[in-house]
Structure formats: structure tokens, C-alpha cells
Amino acid sequence: MRTSAVRVGLVFPELLGTYGDRGNAVVLVERCRRRGIEADLIEVSAGSPIPVDLDIYLFGGGEDDAQVMAATGMRESGAAIASARSGGSVVFAVCAGFQLLGTTYEANDGEILDGLGLVDLATRAGDGRCIGECVVVPDAATGLPTLTGFENHGGRTTLGPGIAPLGRVTTGFGNGIDGCDGVLADHLLGTYLHGPVLPRNPALADHLLGWIVGPDALTPLDDHLVDALRAERLREAQLTGLAARRRDWHLNRG
């Protein structure tokens, strides 16, 4: 049993926090506390070095200008993040943060940004933006249920040989290349899903926590309200025909 508090690090929330991605940190902390596991939310402000002693590193989404600034700070602390990860810490990243886990990100204006290079993936600018509800079905071996979220990105991400995605996209775009979304490696998970994704899919939050506290510490919680939300979001995402066009028209109006 763990004796110290789980340190959940929310990295550069001023830059990487579109669509409420901060909610991912809140949910991780809250799901620990409800189980009697101590947890602290540590905010790492933009411009500050990213500490080496966090248990979970959370990188959210961001528009291109914010992403350029975030990339600089992330690279400056790249050695700390890599060393924490090799010591068992978890990295979880959404959209812009996910893109920056890889080797390169090509912004809309053609500028190429270097990422952290923690995993072999690269992102190039795509033709048009990928916007809307997204449904991702992870491989059965992960034990994860179908995931729902919202995406809005211009980048298209290619995984390197042998690198596994988070899952298969059944609605939406995800990585936008081969019908898959995100990346899933040891203690590292990336996705294009906002929502925020962990409040919408608590099983994914528990998957990350399991890497830190061990699966036995993850006693069941009452998730009936989230289950109802998940069912409603899945129904909405799976609309077809006129109903789907009406839904997308509202989303794309901004």
C-alpha cells in the first residue's frame, strides 16, 4: 500500500487547457480521495520548470500559438519528464499535448515544432479541421470500454512502426490517418479526445491510476450519473442522416 499522496501534475494549464481539460486532473484526484487514497493536484504554471517528482503528468489541448509556447517549456523539462517516466510515473496527454509527446508537430502555417520525442509519432497539418463527437473502441485486451469525447484539431498523427493506438475510431477522426485514435504505451497514453475525456470515461481515469496505485486499490465507485452521460453521448455520436447533419451543423458553427 502506498504511503505518500498521489501527485497529479497539471502542466501549463494557462496554455494547455482547451475544452475543460483541467477536469481530467480534478477527476484523477477525486477518484483517489473517494477511495481513501491521498492525492494532491499540483499546477505547474507556464514558464516554470516541470518537476521530476510528479506521479502523473497531464498535458491538455491548446491552439497553435499556445502550443508553440508550451512546446518550448516542455522541451526544457524533457529530461525531467523522461526520467520520471522511467521511474514509473504516468504521462497522459490530450490533443496538442498528445502531439507534443511525439517527435514533430507541423502547425497550420507550416512551422515545424519539435516535441518531447517520448514516443515514435509525428503530426502534420491536415486539410481542414477534425471537429465533432468522437467514439473510440480500445482493444479488448486493455479491458477499457468504448470511449466518447469531443475533438477539434487540424493535425493528423502517424504512429511509428510497432506503436499501438489507444483504439479504433467508430465515429469521428482521431489521429486522422488510419482509423485509429491516440497512443497507448507503458505508462503513457495520448488521445485526441476532449470532453474532458476522464470525467466522461472514468474507466480511463482508473486505467491511469492503476499504473500508480495498483489495480487492487481501485475499489468500485458509484458512477451511475456518468454512466447515464456516457449512454447519452454515445447515442448522440452515433446519430446518422439528417439528425447527424443537424448535430454537426451546430458544432461547426462554433
Ligand code: GLN
Ligand atoms: N493545435 C492543434 C491542432 O489543431 C491542437 C488543437 C487542440 O488541442 N484542440 O491540431
